[in-house]
Amino acid sequence: MNLPKLFEDRMRNLLGDEYEEYLSCYHKPHFGGLRVNTLKLTPEEFEDICPFSIQRIPWIQNGYYYDTDMQPAKHPYYYAGLYYIQEPSAMTPASLLPIEKGDKVLDICAAPGGKSTELGARLGGEGLLVSNDISNSRAKALLKNIELFGIRNALVLSEAPNKLYDYFPEYFDKILIDAPCSGEGMFRKSPAIMKNWEQYGVEYYNKLQKEIIHFAARMLKPGGYMLYSTCTFSPEENEGTISYLLEEFPEFRVVNAIPDEATCKKLNISYDGFDYGKPEWVNGKNELKNCIRLWPHRIDGEGHFIALLKKDGVYNGKTTASDADDRNIQMKSYKQTGSKKSDNMMLSEEAIEFLDDIKLTNLMFDPSTNPLKNYAVHNEKVHLMPAGLPDIKGLRILRQGLLLGEMKKQRFEPSQALGSSLRKNEYDKIINLDSKDMEAIKYLKCESLNLNEDYKDGWYLICVDGYSLGWAKLTKGNFKNKYLPGWRWV
């Protein structure tokens, strides 16, 4: 591997005696990782059905190495959203952000969704996940992954951080910043990134990172947690960015994200090989030692930098200014929900009939009230809205909540997103295929279906080994494959 000379010099300087060991990693094969979607199944359930050979990643409860001769993206389980394929060290940031059910969480640089899908899974359908990426084309890939994972309480946006701040001042309980970076940790896996590094250099990314972290800091509630991560090694982009934050916002401090020994033992996880931040590399504060560094010569992964930050203040208290702001936002959203009632009058009979058959568990709304109140109709598309959403008019929105379906000439077509999100106990008309049955792959290729049994006309949820893939419609004995063509198996 021909590493840029400047990069080699910098790394030799940083790593000293460890440099040769670090260099030897470039001769090792890279590690394939997959992370189980705990919205759909537990890691134990996955281990029971997993068709490939896998091995637990020591520090990720739902993460596994897979044998790189395998192609887990070419299996019906991938299309059922049972896992996300992700480099093992890249699983670490989302695993260390202390998410609690009901939190309002922002993932500000989210595409294509490697971290957002885990944050959404950990929210378990409660609270709100705002997944944002400034690149509209990348945000489309993010939306697909959110939908494939069956996340129902997400708002997917494509905006610049300063614009987000106008709408969400001190709004979020937790924020993840997986910052754009020079990608030094990716050189081994994707050598093409070296060209980018030579073209832009670390300064270019550091400027971007400071801008992003500045606005993210202002969107976090007092008492909230923010996690900053990169897949690069340069001190400027890591301890340097955090030093900048600590100077600009003295209410932040760096906290140790690694759980104590007893917790690790209980959860059967181990952080062996993890290294800490290096304040001396940027002449920074001692607390930078609480940052985390993953090196490819110390763990089985490509490497990462992580800093968990806490903002001083009363968390979820009732007296701070930010809570008052939050209450205003809640009131706005309440009014907005009220006004949706008139839209709901536009639901067709068929839409109401269809939606009546859906028994969504993990409701995002108060089940004691009329659930139809939480549906919104825009341009014939019916959405289930996340609770407590502020007025977001004027933002570039790719999705608000769960797209349930579309009314076409008064008829109702359920969406792929709804199909992907349903569990088999949430809908009665199920056709369950075996994952080894070629019919499952034919379905995913959008080919016509050959199903022998007698079924009544209507919409059927096609499942594989009990996990939903999407829809098929039976009309007068003919099955029409309704799998979303843009998602089809190629």
Ligand SMILES: C[S@@+](CC[C@H](N)C(=O)[O-])C[C@H]1O[C@@H](n2cnc3c(N)ncnc32)[C@H](O)[C@@H]1O
């Ligand atoms: C490291 S990638 C994120 C990867 C993602 N978190 C994941 O796990 O799949 C960084 C992302 O930041 C986005 N980005 C770059 N500048 C940004 C900005 N100013 N605001 C928000 N996102 C930005 C890029 O489009 C890119 O998708």
